[in-house]
Amino acid sequence: MASTAPGATHPSPTETAEQVRSATVEAPADNRTRDPTIDMPNKRPDRACVCRASPGRLRHFVRRMGVWRGVLLFTAASTLIAFAITGVAMEVAGLEHRPLGYMIAFTCSVTIMPAIVAGLLSLIRRLDETEDELYRLARTDELTDLPNRRALMEAAAEPVAHARPVALLFIDIDHFKRVNDTYGHQTGDEILRQVTQALASQLQDTDTLCRYGGEEFAALIRGRDAADPRTLAEQIRRHVERTPIDAGAATALHVTVSIGVSHAPDARDAGIYQLIDQADRALYLAKREGRNRIRAA
Numbered sequence: 614m615a616s617t618a619p620g621a622t623h624p625s626p627t628e629t630a631e632q633v634r635s636a637t638v639e640a641p642a643d644n645r646t647r648d649p650t651i652d653m654p655n656k657r658p659d660r661a662c663v664c665r666a667s668p669g670r671l672r673h674f675v676r677r678m679g680v681w682r683g684v685l686l687f688t689a690a691s692t693l694i695a696f697a698i699t700g701v702a703m704e705v706a707g708l709e710h711r712p713l714g715y716m717i718a719f720t721c722s723v724t725i726m727p728a729i730v731a732g733l734l735s736l737i738r739r740l741d742e743t744e745d746e747l748y749r750l751a752r753t754d755e756l757t758d759l760p761n762r763r764a765l766m767e768a769a770a771e772p773v774a775h776a777r778p779v780a781l782l783f784i785d786i787d788h789f790k791r792v793n794d795t796y797g798h799q800t801g802d803e804i805l806r807q808v809t810q811a812l813a814s815q816l817q818d819t820d821t822l823c824r825y826g827g828e829e830f831a832a833l834i835r836g837r838d839a840a841d842p843r844t845l846a847e848q849i850r851r852h853v854e855r856t857p858i859d860a861g862a863a864t865a866l867h868v869t870v871s872i873g874v875s876h877a878p879d880a881r882d883a884g885i886y887q888l889i890d891q892a893d894r895a896l897y898l899a900k901r902e903g904r905n906r907i908r909a910a
Contacts, residue, residue: 672741680734687730692722754824756802757809765823765831769885779880780842782832783873783892784812784849787904789828792868796860803860804868811856815849831892835880846872846907854905869905871896876909 675683695718703714752764760768786792786808793801805828812830816822821833834842850872857865873896877883891910899908 672737675734675737675741680731680738683734684727684731688723688726691726692719695719695722757806757824759809759830760821760823762823762825762831765821765825765833766885768821768833769888776879776881777836778876778878779883779888780834780837780874780876781885781888781892782834782842782846782849783825783875783889783896784830784832785871785896785900786828787869787871787900789868792866796866800860800866804858804866807856807858807860808853808868808870811853812849815845815852831889842874842876843907843909846874846909850905850907871899871904872907873897873899874907874909 678686696715699714699718700711702708703711708714752760752767754761786804789801789804792804805824809822809824809830812832813822816832816834819835823831823833825831834845837845850870853868853870856867858868860866873892873894875888875891875895877888895908895910899906902908
């Protein structure tokens with residue numbers, strides 16, 4: 614039987630119930646899965662995680678010179694070095710027939726060195742191209758060919774030289790699960806691709822549009838005042854609503870989007886996680902109020 618330490622008191626039933634209630638965390642109103650990092654508004658991505666490693670000197674040489682020019686340069690350099698070493702060696706050893714020694718050095722340089730250097734530089738070039746492709750694939754959505762969430766975080770982490778406003782638009786296709794269930798996932802994929810085109814047509818080259826996940830897109834807008842992102846969001850909403858989707862069905866389909874907008878007057882002080890949190894809450898409000906509308910944080 615468990616003993617009680619001297620002086621210890623048992624909590625009353627009222628105190629125990631109160632402790633249980635205070636320890637219970639109220640579930641969020643929306644039932645969507647939330648990123649735990651959203652609750653860290655001041656956390657920024659580590660620059661070491663978002664920056665590519667600088668290429669080595671040899672890789673930089675291959676990028677500038679190319680393989681075959683590199684082979685010619687290395688062969689010429691090795692031939693001159695071979696001539697110098699051969700001349701010194703024959704001088705020290707007191708050997709005659711120096712033209713024959715130089716001929717042997719030249720022959721070895723032009724027959725052995727090009728094959729070795731060509732193989733090495735070709736391998737370096739293939740590794741460089743593979744790394745570039747892996748870098749692109751890691752930051753690109755396969756279905757829509759848009760940047761993905763990782764690319765959005767990297768774009769938001771880029772340093773800003775001067776004060777300028779920044780905004781984030783969260784764009785969600787309304788009732789997308791119903792579309793998938795009714796027309797199938799292939800039709801749903803085609804809708805995602807065509808909605809991507811509709812969204813991109815309303816944005817500038819300086820804006821960053823990405824597929825954030827599922828049927829949700831995010832647009833990072835820089836350099837516009839507080840009114841412009843809301844105006845842009847309404848322009849996007851109307852354009853998607855009016856754009857017919859040719860997904861192979863008997864008749865063209867129409868979809869709508871809900872958009873949440875967050876804004877900060879100075880990009881240098883704006884944390885991406887704070888913008889995401891605000892835009893996500895605004896998007897939830899737009900969907901709760903009936904969808905096919907915009908709401909700003």
